[in-house]
Amino acid sequence: MEIDIIVWILQIILVPVTAPLCVGIIRKIKAKLQNRRGAGIFQPYRDLWKLFHKDEVISKDASWIFRCAPYIVFTVTIVVGASIPLFASYSDVTGSGNLLVIIYTLAIGTFFLALAGIDIGGAFGGFGSSREMTMAALAEGGFIFSLLTVGIISGSTDLFAISQNGLIQQGYLLPSTLAFLGLCIVLLAETARFPFDNPATHLELTMIHEAMILEYSGKKLALMEWASANKLLIFIALASNLFFPFGLAQHADSGAVLVALAVFAVKTIIFCLVIALLESFIAKFRFFRLPDLLMIAFIFNVVAIILIH
């Protein structure tokens, strides 16, 4: 009973608590690759703490959309984080682990983020929103289809059921690989990473995500930053637990949960390493090259679905 409650709480708070660490690790690895010492891996926590204690400036043009958006965007990531398999394959807190529910709930966050970008009437925000929505619209097909591919292989569109059934045992190596590659492309697009977006830039010509949150400060900026870290971890968890579902706790057992947490940490660090390497070795693409990449993600998955019989 107690273990159930602990698992329940862990499932809800794991994403927000560890997501900034994930960002810290990626930054650290990138710094090392650039021959810098870099900030410590806990720096994102300090940044959030600092932002939460700052005063705020809000544009006179802003409406309640701008004021509410950070809460909605952040809440969305918490809800989604609690509804996907993280370390246990049975801990569905919200009962909404369906792949379409996850995708469309994430879209609520994108919707309000883009509206907030337009709301302040600045020259940057609107363009950020326009680019973000373009990317999001084109990524949707690849996103739905990559999760659908694994869903069809394991006979359920419920994410927890997918992670329980496991793909490797079922011998669909090629379709799974294609779907995984597709999801990786979508991951980079949705979490504003290279080659889609540069998370470190504030150059008006290139920024997408940063342009939308340019006017935020203080607590609201903290929530936005935190939410985007959460989103990164959510996508990493999806990619790792749907395609490599080993080590997940199958039932309420304290030993299994501890092992599962450790495995989850290892898997996440590996993904962080890969993302950091990618960001260090490839350049940002030109904006109008990106649709090609997203279409590739979609086509990979169409081929994958055809290959399943």
Next chain:
Amino acid sequence: MFVLYRSMIDVIISQIIFIASLLCFTVGGIGALLLRKNDAIANIWSNFFAILASLFGLSFAALAVMSGGDTSFSIGAFSLPFFSLSFHIDQLSAFFIFIISLISLFCSVYAIGYVKHFYKKYDIGVLGFFYNMFILGMLLVASSSNWLFFLVAWEIMSIASYFLVIYDRHDQNNVRAGFLYLIMTHVGTAFIILAALLLYKFTGSFDFASIQSASLLIPAPIKNIIFIFAIIGFGTKSGIIPFHIWLPDAHPAAPSHVSALMSGVMIKTGIYMMIRIFLYMIWPVPVWWGLALLVLGSVSSLLGVLYALTEHDIKRLLAYHSIENIGIILLGLGSALTFLSLGMPSLALLGFTAALFHTLNHAIFKSLLFLGAGSVISQTHTRNMEEYGGLIKYMPYTALFFLIGSMAISALPPFNGFFSEWLTFQSLFAGITLLSFYEKWIFILASGSLAFTGGLALACFVKAFGATFLARPRSSHVSHAKESSLSLRIGMASLALLCLLLGIGSGVMTVVLEGVGKNMAVFKNAASVVSLSGQHIVVGKNFASVSLPLLALFFMVTGGLVIYITKFIINKHQKVENNITWDCGTDLTERMEITATGFSRSIILIFRGILRPSIQHDIQYHDAQSRYLPKSRTVILKVHDVYRYYFYQPLHLAVNAVSSRVKNIQSGNTNAYILYIFIALIITLLSVLWK
């Protein structure tokens, strides 16, 4: 015994209530025409009776959908051989009557305030007359059971809506749009008449039930021809691409509460008749019909949303979204037809339920959006989104309702649009897993287009809401805007509330709509794939499940906690300062904001293969010789409609060419005409003799 007595009373009462509803529309319409001398009285009279009639219709339809009984009756006894005013209302009809009454109820409430800005400008009595006749026509279409009666009702609906489209007649564009609508709708009607005559030729009856019982007499090739005619005829009314050409012109031209009815309800009458013909009259049907509907649905949904993205006229944008949503409904219907003809009735029931649910949901959120747009237009007097901006500060309620509508149409949970798209996705996914070869391919195509449609619709409504309500005003129209009056707000608020309620209560609705499907003969033996367990709706054997109430609850609790903690626990003495937006050191003018056109520019460029954008620069210089100082610059962005280029223009040329040939026999010489008559007479005589 008592139960029987009770149910008989129910049936009788409901039948009388339905006739009362029809009568109220008639009284409202004719009364408005008689009271046309006084604008205010005509307005209140027509809308009061429309509200009353809608309430009658709503209670009747709700009762009929719930009780599941069929009602058949005729008005008057005619000695005419084919024509009779006969009604047959089964659950399917009752469901569509429910939609019509529901939307017309809120549109009429809205109209009481909205019509005021036409006072002194146009005749309110005429508006009231055609408005009531229009709704009456739709009710008759959904309830008639005789082809000839149906065609009369169909014409009442079409003609009344034509006069509503050209109501704002001082604008030449509206008159032109109305003319196009009149032509297209009658081309459609011609095909419907042909389909009806073919049915009559082989079954010997115009009565729906008699046709159904004799449907085995229709040979297969004729069935296919009937299918194509029905698709052209009813597809024109529904706005299926490529027969939609009139829709983006005509829907915006009408007064907004009429646009809401046309987009929300009238186009669904086409869907209703497709269901009536394919799944009732001439069942069984070949597999390719369902697949053809899936292809049409995919094309309509994807192209509909792409053209919507190119629009900066708010009502045209919404009209294109109607095309998109009709496509989504067709995806559900097409998968239902395919599964049925492959012998999988349970899955077919799933697709059918999805189609019905989306029909209802689209009616609600689309009319909400049109009413919101109307409320904005009545304040700013323009439909051009580039001249809006910042309206959320002037019209906060309208903005909130429009936001809810936008979220519902973009299929964001927990609003109603999400759930019907979810069901549609489930039926398409089932097709992908179970079918093989080209059927599987078509299902993959359909789900792919639905996936992209969802994403693009989201982008389009960020654009629509952002450009209209957010940032700073881009024209002086906005700064004069005030929040709309009470009746407008009540109309919109009720629909917005319905969006939320139907989303939260989607489980119950699914079961009710499945009941509507099971009432039809084709789904008699279908086992239900959707089941309710607690709050969860489960499809198949744990293939998919969702619980919107739980999700909404969890969302609200978490959101509440997040707000509470950030506001009142961490750093609660935070100072918040209001200041100007970062302007890079220059004055930030409203011309630096993103516009509707700018927002969708990148998507248009990405899809330039389909949308064919063209750009035309024009610069005028102060001094034409030196060309250094530009006086004015214009940039014209255009999108070329593919269907216009490759379908309508060749058709137009062909019709013109044939007409000019035919003109040759018209010489103007009386003798020649007498010769024609003589020749015609001889041919007739010969043909009679030959027999």
